[in-house]
Amino acid sequence: MARKEFVRLMEENIWTLDKIAEKLRLDRVDSTGYPRQLMSILVRLHNGGRAKLKDIARREHVSAPNLCAAFRKLEHDGLVIRAIDDEDRRNTWYCVSPSGAELAIRAMDLFRNGVEKVFANLSREDEKRLTDALRTMRDIIRNVELNNE
Incomplete structure (x- = not known):
């Protein structure tokens, strides 16, 4: 009985938090002009710091090809910097550019302000x-x- 209640409560809370998070993400998208997935990748890269593509893919549970497409867009817009690893040319490093950091910080502030409003x-x-x-x-x-x- 206790395990069933645990699973039910976990499910209920995840769905409720997901609903709140989705609203907060939509507000952030409206304010930044970028799709939710791209903003999420940018914010996570900003928070996690410079990393190799394969490490980011593992950390974020996203396939490397999907990340490559997102990073191409972010790099094209000047939000992410890509560099080939000098020691192993098979590896690619990614980090947030100064303008990407500004946008990531703005997105995090919008998210936090949204949380403040929800629980005010x-x-x-x-x-x-x-x-x-x-x-x-x-x-x-x-x-x-x-x-x-």
């Missing part, structure tokens, strides 16, 4: 309870991710 009417007590629960969830999920790599 939360009581201090509920905010503390939710913060504690989110910390616990984050820690458990990180452990699950590490054990499943």
Whole structure:
């Protein structure tokens, strides 16, 4: 019974959070002019720092060909810088350009402001309870991710 309740609650919370996140992503897309997937890749690259294509693909659970197409667009727009690895020419490094960093920061600010709006009417007590629960969830999920790599 406890496992069924866990699965049901996890499903319910994931769908609810996904609905909220989708609204926040749509608001961010409207404000940046870029599709959600490209903004997500740009923000994640900004947060994760310079990396090789294969490492980004593994980290983001996205195929390298799909990432290449996204990076071509971002590079064309001056948001991402691509460089061939001098030590191993089979590898390609990607990093966010200064203008890409500005856009990523703006997108993150828009997202955070959206979160503020969604939860603006939360009581201090509920905010503390939710913060504690989110910390616990984050820690458990990180452990699950590490054990499943």
